[in-house]
Amino acid sequence: MNKIYIFFVLLIGLSSGCSPSDSTSHLKMGDQTILASDTVKLSVKVAGKGPVCIYLHGGPGQDFLSFEKMGGANLEKCLTMVYLDQRGSGHSQNAKNYSLDRVVRDVEELRLKLGVEKVYILSHSFGGILAINYALKYPEHLSGIIMANTIAHFMNPNQVKEQIEYGYRLLKKDTTINETDLKKLMNEAALVRKKLSAVHLGYKYIANDVNTIIRMDSIENSYKRTSDFGMTLFMPLMDRTKAQKYPEYFKDYAVLTSEIKTPALIITGKDDHAVGPEYYKNYKFLNQKVVQLDGSHMLYYENNGEFTTTVCDFVKQ
Secondary structure, eight states: OOHHHHHHHHHOOBBOOOOTTOOOTTOOOEEEEEEOTTSOEEEEEEEESSSEEEEEOOTTTOOSHHHHHTTGGGGGGTSEEEEEOOTTSBTSOOOSOOOHHHHHHHHHHHHHHHTOSOEEEEEEETHHHHHHHHHHHOGGGEEEEEEEEEOSBTTOHHHHHHHHHHHHHHTTOOOOOOOOOHHHHHHHHHHHHHHHHHTTOGGGGTOSSHHHHHHHHHHHTSSOOBOHHHHHHHHHHHOTTSOOSOGGGGSBOGGGGGGOOSOEEEEEETTOTTTOTTGGGGOOOTTEEEEEESSOTTHHHHTHHHHHHHHHHHHHO
16 A cells, blocks of 8 residues: 555545536546646546536545546546546656645646536545635635545644554553644554554554455556655655645644535545544534445445445535
8 A cells, every 4th residue: 555645544526527507518538637837747537427526635645546446436427527636646747846725726727727617626535635725715616515534634633642542442452642742643653553563453544344455555556656745745744854845734724614605515434543533523614514424534435335325416406
């Protein structure tokens, strides 16, 4: 499994979505490359029918391929899915600029190149931070926002504490963590990860079945991919002698959701121990619907039927 993604989860769409009035007949289908305004090449795939939905993957530094191949493609029956590999991720080109503003601008430039007035945004995991910031900056171009197992406060101490305590429960050792310093919490989380790895239980943070991880690994290892975006954010966390160039990613954006009027669907997994089974309670969208599903951080695969129905029903409404 991608090491950057593992590190995150243990410490803690694609054809453009459009309004009913938007026509998608002009859209070019299939794999393609778009050029961002700063000349970075972004990998995109468009497939499906219906309103346009841009998919924002997690990580940071993941890709869209595993989501698409592990059930995401079933959304193509009700949405024109536009899958985007963020800069420095998957098939997309590495970049000199990974600022939050720049990455969010990539999404808006993609919408413009698609030639649609409005889109849905479907985000997973870390992608929630991008989705919230897009909604704050471009509300007039958003039909709806779908937050699937998302985080809005990257690497926050409370989340890491919960993950450590859950790890110890898996080890049959109930432990209450009172530490608040993130660096010390990360060290403790690393210790728990090592212990879980020894008994082959580390996968439990993001999946209920180890075969889910095996499936994801087989897809992500099927091609040469980059995780430069993720490495850029993670290296200062692993090596404190390195300066964090993009501290804006580590702010709490859940508190800003109260400013977003766009209809929001929050999908949460009852067994999601990457972001936390009750993390969804942090969201305060003015027009939100919360759906709790049986499943893990990857419930789009482990409970794909209900996941797909939930998303398509939201779009139809």
